[in-house]
Amino acid sequence: MSYDPRSATGIPTEPVGSLPRASSLQRLYAQYDAGQASREDLLAAQDAAAKDSIERGEATGAAIVSDGEQRASSFATYPLADTLAGTGLAKNLAGDNGQFFAIFADGHHRQLPRLTGGPFRYQTFAADYLKLSLPYASKPLKQAVIAPSMMMLLYPLTGELPGYSREQFENDIVDECEKDIRQAFAAGAVRVSIDFTEGRLATRADPRNPWTGADLLPRFIELNNRVLARFTAEERFNIGIHTCPGGDRDSVHSADVPYNNLLGTMFDLNAGYFLIQLASERDKDPVYESIGRHLRTDADGVAQTAYIGVINPLNPRVESAQEVADALLRAANFIPREQLGATDDCGFSPFSIDEKPSHGSPDFARDIAFEKITNRVEGCRLAAQKLGL
Numbered sequence: 001m002s003y004d005p006r007s008a009t010g011i012p013t014e015p016v017g018s019l020p021r022a023s024s025l026q027r028l029y030a031q032y033d034a035g036q037a038s039r040e041d042l043l044a045a046q047d048a049a050a051k052d053s054i055e056r057g058e059a060t061g062a063a064i065v066s067d068g069e070q071r072a073s074s075f076a077t078y079p080l081a082d083t084l085a086g087t088g089l090a091k092n093l094a095g096d097n098g099q100f101f102a103i104f105a106d107g108h109h110r111q112l113p114r115l116t117g118g119p120f121r122y123q124t125f126a127a128d129y130l131k132l133s134l135p136y137a138s139k140p141l142k143q144a145v146i147a148p149s150m151m152m153l154l155y156p157l158t159g160e161l162p163g164y165s166r167e168q169f170e171n172d173i174v175d176e177c178e179k180d181i182r183q184a185f186a187a188g189a190v191r192v193s194i195d196f197t198e199g200r201l202a203t204r205a206d207p208r209n210p211w212t213g214a215d216l217l218p219r220f221i222e223l224n225n226r227v228l229a230r231f232t233a234e235e236r237f238n239i240g241i242h243t244c245p246g247g248d249r250d251s252v253h254s255a256d257v258p259y260n261n262l263l264g265t266m267f268d269l270n271a272g273y274f275l276i277q278l279a280s281e282r283d284k285d286p287v288y289e290s291i292g293r294h295l296r297t298d299a300d301g302v303a304q305t306a307y308i309g310v311i312n313p314l315n316p317r318v319e320s321a322q323e324v325a326d327a328l329l330r331a332a333n334f335i336p337r338e339q340l341g342a343t344d345d346c347g348f349s350p351f352s353i354d355e356k357p358s359h360g361s362p363d364f365a366r367d368i369a370f371e372k373i374t375n376r377v378e379g380c381r382l383a384a385q386k387l388g389l
Contacts, residue, residue: 003140003190005305008063010384011328011342012305013376014191015057016242016275017144018075018347019068020366025049026353033085046071050129051136060374064140064191067133068348075195075350076101076150078129079122079176080113084353090123092116099153100209102201102246102253110248110351115154118164120172127183134188143189144242144347147196148177148227149220157211170223177227181239193240193275196224196266197346200245201254203261217261221268228270233301237272240307244277247346250314250358255280263290270300277345278309279319279327288334295339307341310379311372313348316359318371324379329386337387342380344372 005012021029028045031037053068072078082088086095090113098114126145134141151173160166177194184192202220205213228236243266246253259281266274274295281287288308297303308331310324324342332340348369349362359365 001140001188001190003064005341006389009377009380010389011340011380011387012307013062013342013380014064014142014275014307015062015066015373016193016344016347017066017069017142017195018349019053019066019070019369020349020354020356020362021070021352022049022366023362025070026362029083029352033083033087047132050133054133054136054141056370057373058137058139060370061377062139062373064142065137066142066144067129067136069144071129071132073352075144075347076112076146078126079124079146079151079180081123084351086113088123089113090121092118092120093154099157099211101150101153101198103206103209104246104248104251104253105255106249106251108249108251112153115156115161115169117161118169118172120151120154120169120176122176122180125180125183127180127187130184130187130189140190141188142191142193143184144193144195145177145180145184147194147198147220148173148223149196150198151177152220152223153198153211157214174223174226178230181227181231185235191238191240193242194224194271195242196220197242197244197246199243199266200257200259200262204254204257217265221265224269236270236300236302239271240273240275241266241269241271242275244309244346247314248351249355252314259287260290263287263294267294267296267299267304270302271304272299272302273305273307273341275307275343276309279312279345280309280314284327284330285334288331292334292336295335297339303339305339305341306335307343308335309345310342311344311376313344313346313369313372314358316365316368318368319375321375321378321382324376325382325386328380328383332383332387337389342376344376
């Protein structure tokens with residue numbers, strides 16, 4: 001299916017990927033982990049949720065939608081396990097004593113599995129889910145995939161695993177991430193974005209979470225660029241990078257980290273576009289200015305586009321279409337309008353179990369998400385008219 005990012009709204013806009021899972025689906029995940037529901041029960045519920053996500057997403061007027069990642073354990077762990085509890089964990093991984101991915105502002109944390117040896121292989125590719133969702137779509141679908149820099153955190157922070165060197169492990173994760181992207185395109189995705197939420201967190205230096213103080217951002221950029229280097233400029237036009245300060249249980253992990261710790265480096269990634277949290281950022285103008293200064297017109301053959309966040313998924317208040325338009329018009333003072341797009345700050349629920357406490361329930365959060373997306377799409381049209389796009 002062909003897709004022109006600008007044709008429908010003038011200013012291109014797309015979702016990050018995830019949508020809140022209904023409370024009924026979250027209960028079924030827990031029942032499956034407890035052995036009280038079959039895998040067939042879970043698959044059927046995921047399929048119904050993906051179908052509903054696509055249908056309601058298309059009803060917003062969006063030109064491109066996702067299946068809401070309803071089949072994935074999380075944005076980070078879908079290649080590794082069937083559920084967040086670790087059911088169906090991939091080979092050479094253990095569920096205990098893995099590194100924290102993030103410690104959130106409300107005190108909760110998310111933890112990765114522990115690598116026990118090699119080789120490292122994805123158990124599930126994003127395309128495996130996408131293939132099941134495509135028959136429900138009448139509009140183009142996008143697919144989010146995890147960055148190799150997140151998978152890098154599976155390996156011990158110091159030392160090496162016996163018989164499996166860090167170099168070989170990193171070669172393996174680059175190979176697996178390339179396959180993840182290529183298979184998504186081959187399955188029918190028109191856009192693929194790489195989730196890179198660990199980028200901003202890498203500059204935090206949280207003593208509770210040692211990897212954040214290990215100066216890993218340069219290595220993250222190098223590793224992610226190794227994957228991007230395997231694609232042509234034409235392919236990379238449709239490969240994006242997503243950054244945000246986290247979004248889980250309506251809490252964040254790095255919103256207090258200065259954005260310029262990341263932005264001066266992030267655009268060194270040779271991706272075609274960037275999905276950048278901004279609606280929830282307190283002081284937006286310096287971030288717009290930094291984006292405009294660092295965004296490249298030639299990233300190894302492709303001009304970069306900055307999709308700024310105009311929707312805050314963590315806040316149940318629905319932004320109006322005019323608010324969205326106003327944010328884009330303000331950003332256009334700093335970012336060239338031909339390189340400007342719009343998105344949501346983060347996925348609406350990157351983890352499959354997400355109570356959404358600020359919203360009151362995941363079911364209410366799900367309804368709110370589609371209202372927000374509708375206004376994002378209309379706000380882009382309003383801003384494009386003002387800007388003559």
